[in-house]
Each structure stands twice: as structure tokens, then as C-alpha cells.
Amino acid sequence: QVQLVESGGGLVQAGGSLRLSCAASGRTLSTHAMAWFRQAPGKERDVVAAISRSGYNTYYAGTVKGRFTISRDNAKNTVYLQMNSLKPEDTADYYCAANPTAAYSGVYSLASSYVSWGQGTQVTVSS
Numbered sequence: 001q002v003q004l005v006e007s008g009g010g011l012v013q014a015g016g017s018l019r020l021s022c023a024a025s026g027r028t029l030s031t032h033a034m035a036w037f038r039q040a041p042g043k044e045r046d047v048v049a050a051i052s053r054s055g056y057n058t059y060y061a062g063t064v065k066g067r068f069t070i071s072r073d074n075a076k077n078t079v080y081l082q083m084n085s086l087k088p089e090d091t092a093d094y095y096c097a098a099n100p101t102a103a104y105s106g107v108y109s110l111a112s113s114y115v116s117w118g119q120g121t122q123v124t125v126s127s
Helices: none
Strands: 003-007 010-013 018-025 033-039 046-051 058-060 068-073 078-083 092-099 121-126
Touching (some): 003 092, 018 033, 018 092, 018 121, 033 068, 033 078, 046 068, 046 078, 058 068
Antiparallel strands (some): 018 078, 033 046, 033 092, 046 058, 068 078, 092 121
């Protein structure tokens, strides 16, 4: 399995921006569909954004559409989540996840589609 390490979380004021990174090792990311999930205290883990192996197809949760952008650099084995116009309700632990059996153009929003997970990075948005 691929190993994933997230970074880039922190404390930011409402309206600010952060860019999360997910670095992979062990296997090449180009064979994996990827996604970012988040989990707030006391809540379930929900998908934020997902991206196909090619990078051409993406999915966004309605709550982040227009504010967040998922991208990938397969040469660097890294996936990114650019988060703009952050809101206090974006506060959560953010996790990246990898699906090694994805179709080339497939985008997957269910947590059950992913087998490798990072340890998470905390994002706190103050009002």
C-alpha cells in the first residue's frame, strides 16, 4: 500500500487560505485515484474533494465548491487541496486517501472506495 503524509494545516482566520499537501511514498500515485476527507469533532468523516488518476476529473462537496481546489502532481507524488475563503465550519481534521484500483477517469466520493489513509492534519478557522 502507498503511505500518505499530510501537511499544511494550521490556524487561520475566517476568509483566509491554506494549502494542504499529501505526499505519497511506497508506490507511485499515478495509479491511484485520490481524495480529501475531513472530520470535525463528534461528526462523521465526509468527503471534501476527489480527483481521478489523470487529474482531469474532480468532485467537490457542495459546501466547498467554488472555494476549494484539488490538484495533483504525479511527478512529485503529491496531491494538494487549496482552500480559500475559509469559514469556521471548515474546522476539522483533514485526511487524504488513495484508491489503488480506480479506473483512469474515475472519481470516488465514498470513504469505502479508499484503502490507504494519512494520519490527518488539523485545520482550525477562527471567526
